[in-house]
Amino acid sequence: MFSKILIANRGEIACRVIETARRMGVATVAVYSQADANAAHVALADEAIAIGGPAPKDSYLRGDAIINAALQTGAQAIHPGYGFLSENPDFVDAVVAAGLVFIGPSGDAIRAMGLKDAAKALMEQAGVPIVPGYMGTNQDADHLAAQADAIGYPVLIKAVAGGGGKGMRLVERAGDFADALASAQGEAQTAFANPAVLIEKYITSPRHIEVQVFGDGQRAVHLFERDCSLQRRHQKVIEEAPAPGMTPEMRDAMGQAATRAAEAIGYSGAGTVEFIIDGSDGLRPDRFWFMEMNTRLQVEHPVTEAITGIDLVEWQLRVASGEPLPATQDQLSITGHAFEARLYAEDVPAGFLPATGTLSHLQFAPDCRADTGVRAGDVISPWYDPMIAKIITHGPTRAIALGQLARALEQTQVAGTVTNLAFLARLARHEGFARGEVDTGLIAREIDSLAAAPPVPPAAQALAVIAAAGLWQGDASGFALWGALRRPVPFDPPAAIRVHGPGHIGVEIDGMTHDCVLAQDGWRVDGAKTGAAMQMDRDSVTIFMAGAHRFDIPDPLERGSSAETSDLTLAPMPGLVKSVFVTQGQNVSAGDRLAIMEAMKMEHTMLAARDGVVAEVLVVEGAQVEAGAALIRLEEEE
Template sequence: MFKKILIANRGEIAARIARTAHRLGVATVAVYSDADAEAAHVAAADEAVRIGPPAPAESYLRAERIIEAALATGSQAIHPGYGFLSENPDFVEAVEAAGLTFIGPSARAIRAMGLKDAAKALMEAAGVPVVPGYHGDNQDDAHLEGAADAIGYPVLIKAVAGGGGKGMRKVARAADFPAALAAARSEARGAFGNDAVLIEKYIERPRHIEVQVFGDGADAVHLYERDCSLQRRHQKVIEEAPAPGMTPEMRAAMGEAAVRAAEAIGYRGAGTVEFIVDGAGGLRPDRFWFMEMNTRLQVEHPVTEAVTGLDLVEWQLRVAAGEGLPMRQDDIPLTGHAFEARLYAEDVPAGFLPATGRLTHLAFPPGLRVDTGVRPGDAISPFYDPMIAKIVAHGPTRAVALNRLARGLEDTQVAGSVTNLAFLGRLARHAGFAAGDVDTGLIERDLAALAAAPGPAPEHLAAALLAAADPGGGALAGFSLWAPLRRSLTLSRDGDEITGAVMFEGPDLAAVEIAEATLAAHREGEGWRVGGRSPGRVLKAGGAIHVFAGAAGTFSFAPVDPLERAAAAGAGTDVIEAPMPGLVKSIAVVAGDEVTQGQPLAILEAMKMEHALAAPRAGRVAEVLAAAGAQVEAGAALIRLEEDEA
């Protein structure tokens, strides 16, 4: 076993690898950018090395700096985690050339699965079923359009070097193919430096089921399947193991196919073979097809660990250190059911836009596994994936595990950034999901209800007003019955203002006036009970008042001082602003251009995604206020339209 390893990653996965390494007596070295100097993963390691500025291209993607750090600290091996350099065969070769061990597959195996078209041909030769489609070298637009016609619509255009939904477009009609192809190529070129695509048949009722495999370079085993069908923008939201509705026959067929895939490339370490499954009419052994193989540890690996009781990072370290497979196929257990929910800093009602912010409060309930790379006080920056945590629940049955997940999400508290927490909670309580009726279109079909942002109930408003009015610290202890204390207040929430008044009728009694209603309240512990109900925990943090209302969500309010109101009005619809911090990828107009409502004017790149900014109305461009390549903050003015004289 190694004595010291370097972890070439950040965030929750780096902290998670460090935990297992320490349990095995292995010392760890973290690497960090300037943005991560005080990050949790740095604190979790025995020592840490700075590798550059915040931008990944100048730090976490600088292979030579990571290898230098490993050699300088006396590390024997490098664990890549996932993302960044984890599936870069050139990095593997550089690590090994430096006399270090790469904790993962060989460069040859990564290359074999790196391009989707070549991987599919390899899998066909190995007897693994693949989706009908075109995976050839002819990238002529007309040829690809003819291939799509031959396959039959709807089809899916996918970047051959793709991942994370980038360079992917569903096309329902032949007339839409040219525009979709151009868009997929552009996105693939920007994300991967490779605009080659493949065309596949689009499965109308698809399920995304993947199989965890593990190899020692010669033999391989599978650790059962995970269902990752709950997706938005082709990115996973909630994963589970095992897959609902799985039969012994289907599991055996998928497991055997996945093992064939791994052994065909002499796979070493942890990997995932992803299949697209036709869920119409139940799961059948002849209705699954190979999509791709991820030659690394997956984000959702904790659900496999929960149902098998095994530690996949331990297996990675042991096999990389020269051991054979730790267990035989027949000895691998499968117990109960597990779910993982990905908690992100993102604005769901605004279309899942990535968000930033400083986490003024972060708390998780007991009884769940929580993998996180942030702590209270940490900032969610625009440079990296905005994941806050992975919340994992396990139970003896699917129903019990799902109940534990739903309750755990309701009891999770986050302040300082908008999150998808309420969205995850509604998804965990979704009737179809609870029944196991899952497919990749579930979220899209019910998006309006799942992404809705209901406002606070009167008791939540009352709780916030009480917190703003209550001086605390025993200040009401000298309260006089004949001179009740009354305070009028104004709170701001998402640009709206709420006015009300609080009448303290005693140190533990109050009446709250909101609009034309009056709600009675009495102190209960450190909080207040309103109208005979508990509105949830109330917390003052970061200059705001947060009401954690369980399944209803989190409501944040800012006290308004009437003497300090901003006098200037906003720019209205004449100014196109950046909705989040990011990089201006391109500007499509110049001053004087006539634009129509909805016309794309600029592309902003943030959190590894491209976002088109459209004209809010028809008009003429007065000035362009930002240039391509500029890093801008949220709210920065990018383009101004001439005033609408109408």
């Protein structure tokens, strides 16, 4: 076994690897960018080395700096985590050439699976079923359009070097193909420096089921399946294991196909073989096809750990250090059911825009596993993925595990940034999902109800007024003792309080009066126990009560702006201006593309809010801008 390893990553996966290494008596080295100098993974590791600026290309993608850090600190091996350099075969070769061990597959194995078209051809040779499609080298737009016509719509355009939904577009009509192709190729070029795409037949009732495999370079086993069908724009949202509705025949067929795929490339370490399933007639062994292989540990690996009782990171370290596979296939079994939900800093009602901010408060439910790389006081940076944590539950049945997940999400407390907590909780309570009616289109079909702003309980609003007045602890000092003094409170809508005595306050808001009493078990509103908690920030207060409810606190000295928002296109988050499509004096129509911003690994298109003429272009391509920065100004309407 190694005595010291370096983790070439950040955030929750770096913390996850460090925790297992520490349990195994292995010392750890963290690397960090300027933006991560005070990050959780840096504090958790035994040693830490700075490797560059905040942009990934200046730090976590600098293979030479990472290898030098390993050599400098005496680390014997490098664990890549996922993302960044984890599937870069040239980095693997450089690690080995430096006399170090790469905790993962060989560079050749990664190359074999790195390009989707070549991987599918290889899988076809190994007897693994593949989706009908075009995987050729001819990337001429007209040729690709002809191939799409031959396959038959709807089709899916996918970057051959892709992952995480980047460079992927669903095309339902021939007339939309050209624009979708250009968009997919542009995003693929940015994300992977490779604009090549393949085209697949789109399965109309698809389920996304993947199989966890583990190899030692000679043989491989599978650790059963995960269902990752709950997706939004090809990004996984909630994962579970095992897959609902799975039959022994289907599990055996998929497991054998996955292990054939791993053994065909001499795979070593943890990997995932992803399949697309036509779920229109249940799960049938003749209705699944290979999509791709992820040659690394997956974000959703905890659900597999929960149902198998196996620490996959421990297996990674043991196999990379030269041990054989720790178990044979017949020694592996499933116990219970597990779910994982991805908690992000994002504004769901605003279209799932990534968010930034300082986490002024962070507390997880007591009865769940929470894999996180941040703490209260940490900053959600615009430089990296805005994941806050993964919430994992495990129970004896699917229904129990799902109920645990819903409750854990409702009890999780985050303040300082907007999150997708309410969205996740609604998904966990969705009746169709509870019945096991899972497919990749569920979220899109139900998006209006799932993404709507959560209703605000009147009791939470009343308690927010009390917090804004500085009376959360029930302290009534400074108020007249001979009568209930009425005092206005800056709030939206306007509010006032009447203090009847210590811990007894009347709140007038929105035409209603609420009687609030601070009892031994916390605040009670109109006689009802709330169990509420509070976090006060500089310009907002968050009340945690059956979810999180954030209220802005108006500054009475602040003057409102008279600028017309339809005249200005503003940056919705910090990011890079990738493209600008208009020039001064140009006529535009409502919905026309004005610019593209790139933030937190995703592209966001800025559209004209109305018809008009471009008065000013206030940014240039390549500029890094802050949230709220003006990008394009239209001439005032006459």
